[in-house]
Amino acid sequence: MHCPKCGSADTKVLDSRPLDAENAIRRKRECNACGQRFKTVERVEYTQIQVLKKDGTRELFSREKLIKGLLRACDKTPVSLSDLEELVADIEATLAANMEYEVESTQIGEMVMERLRKLNDIAYVRFASVYRQFKDISTFMAELNKLLENP
Numbered sequence: 001m002h003c004p005k006c007g008s009a010d011t012k013v014l015d016s017r018p019l020d021a022e023n024a025i026r027r028k029r030e031c032n033a034c035g036q037r038f039k040t041v042e043r044v045e046y047t048q049i050q051v052l053k054k055d056g057t058r059e060l061f062s063r064e065k066l067i068k069g070l071l072r073a074c075d076k077t078p079v080s081l082s083d084l085e086e087l088v089a090d091i092e093a094t095l096a097a098n099m100e101y102e103v104e105s106t107q108i109g110e111m112v113m114e115r116l117r118k119l120n121d122i123a124y125v126r127f128a129s130v131y132r133q134f135k136d137i138s139t140f141m142a143e144l145n146k147l148l149e150n151p
C-alpha cells in the first residue's frame, strides 16, 4: 500500500473496520515517511484454486490442510510455522500470478518440494521420501496424517 502523497510503501495501519456484506476492510493508514493520513478499502480476494487429483476428482485448495501436513513433516526440524505459512502463501501467489486456478495435485507437490529443499534438508528428505510413493499431494497428506496419528 503506497502513500498517495509521496509514494512511500512504508505506511502503518491506525484503524481497521470490516465492511459488512462485502468481503472488505476499511483502514485508516498513516505514511511513516511524510505523515500523510489516508483511508483505504482493502478487499479480501478468494482465489479458490481447484486441485485436480490423480483419480480425476477435484477439491478446493486448502491452505490449512497443507500447512497442517507440512507441520508434521517438519516436526523436530528448525522449520517454523511462519516458514510454512510463507511457503504456502508463496505457492498460492505463484499460482495466482500465473492465473492458474486449476492445478494438478502433483504440481502442488513439486512446488512444495522445491521450496522445502531450500528451507531445510531433513524436512525435504522426509517429505520427498513419503511423497514420492504417492505422487499425489492429497493422498499423501491423508496417508501422512494417518501414519503420524498411529505410529
Ligand SMILES: [Zn+2]
Residues within 6 Å of the ligand: 003, 004, 005, 006, 007, 008, 031, 032, 033, 034, 035, 036
Ligand atoms: Zn507519504
